[in-house]
Amino acid sequence: MSELSGWLAEFDEVDDLVEAAHRLVDAGHERVEAFTPFPVEALDSVLPPPRDRVTVWVLAGATVGALGGYALQVWTAVFDYPWLVGGKPMHSWPTFLPVSFELAVLLGSLAGFLGMLIGNGLPRLHHPMFAAKDFDLATRDRFFLYLPGQNEAREALAGLDPVHLHEVPGDDDAG
């Protein structure tokens, strides 16, 4: 914990945060991260998007659910235990659709939730960021910008007119 991992600049307005983030990114800083009490859509065009995609997870989950559910029904009702009901064909596919659909939704949602957690590196019981002073205000009404590094990071953030500057202790894996 002796090393600093970076610096946090605190702002009290959304617009100040977006403006400051713009200036940091324009100045060539790549590893900028913002911390906000609610999602700020204006930052989407400023900060780089995450590389992984939650939607890919959902698509994969939903596909596995739909195909797996359908295969389960075909295998059990046509091959493993064929049972003639009302003279309907063994492979009566329209009746297999509701369960396939429900399983697609079920696995798609579960995969979306998991994809979000894994992409975000959560759950996690502790993080160096929580040791920074006043960081609990990030869930309240303050907006933070984080820049990893030592003195250069401090100077870059200080030039943005923040309300406060806080140091973030610990190893450099925040974000």
Next chain:
Amino acid sequence: MAEPQRDALIDTAFGYASLGERIAATVLSGSRTGWLLLLAGFTTLSLLFLYTIMLVFTVGVGVLGLNIPVAWGFPIVNVVWWLGIGHAGTLISAILVQLRQDWRNSVNRFAEAMTIFAAGIAGLFPVLHLGRPWFAYWLVPYPATMEIWPQWRSPLVWDFFAIATYITVSVLFWYTGLVPDLATMRDRAKPRWAKRIYGVLCLGWRGAHSHWRRFRTAYLVMAALATPLVVSVHSVIALDFATTIVPGYHSEMFPPYFVAGAIFSGFAMVLTITIPLRRWLRLEAVITTRHLDIMAKTMLAAGLVVVYAYLVEHFVIWYVGDEYERYMALNRILGPYACAWWGTMAINAGVTQLLWSKRIRTSPAILFCVAIVLNVGMWLERYLIVLSSPHRGYLPAAWDTESGTMIDWLMLLGSLGLFFALLTLLLRWIPAVSIYEVKELLHERREEG
């Protein structure tokens, strides 16, 4: 502090912090006596539920008003009713988020909680009326030693998958939306043990922008998946009826008819909960009369669809000219279940029309009464469909009239008790209104000036 505008969705005099405090305070502080009294009352009622379940399990389904030909009685009425109530929560949370209806931000949290509890209670009733409830797990496709599988061509099996998926996805969706608020609670809570519990439950959320982005995508996609899901659940329930040959059940219009009825009764229940809740937790500045107005309008729209369904149902019966169907329709109006028919029509087609008046939509006390009456009306409609249809089938020798026994009524009352007891408990543990979403709403309102 200026008076909030009459038709505002939120009081813009709030700051982000004071707004968050206002909502978090409903959990972290405040009087406990009133809450304990409420909880005691509702818990006593839920003990009644437990008692009736025990009776059904030990004595058998004979204690309920079930017999041939009316093999579907109160438990099935209650499944359809409870599940329908749950659907409004999903509509508010999932469908309206995609339509960017930002008024839902203030009410989605407890509407979703309502969904989970209503769907959970609904899921109990089919098991309770099985007769041999200990075999309920046979619906699960697992490699049994009996070497047989569920019958996939039966809507009853679809039902199991639909309700189980619905409950799971509702819990997941609700929990996802709750994660950022649990982080707020972690940072607001004073006692160490409370901080720890919220800290673990919020999964280490710290509000990073990249996290918010994945979160927003996941939330929207789950909403997009929940939308067809909610339509499918009540449609599948409706197919349980529609695929039979019983006059009164056998109708191709049942799926959309049931979905409209579900939204109608669900909004009635949302209002039944919202109106006392906002007063009790003093959230009038967050859940404004504008919210009540919008919800009442939605209820009116759904109610008109239901009335349209009544008209079409009766028109089709007349137009097709099948004598059994015609007899069924006449028997509903004049026979032993006439009270339920006239009650349904008077309430769902009549009382609903009061919602055209803006004065009624914006006066909480009257709207509350209307909502309760509409809840009863929708219950009566399901009672009418479920019991009156099979009681006079094709074979007059097998006609019989069933109605609820005392145990049936106590079970319904008990399930209401359990529902409200769970809601009461939850309101003390998690924020009743989504904190991050109302902050977002406040931010948007400020941008607009």
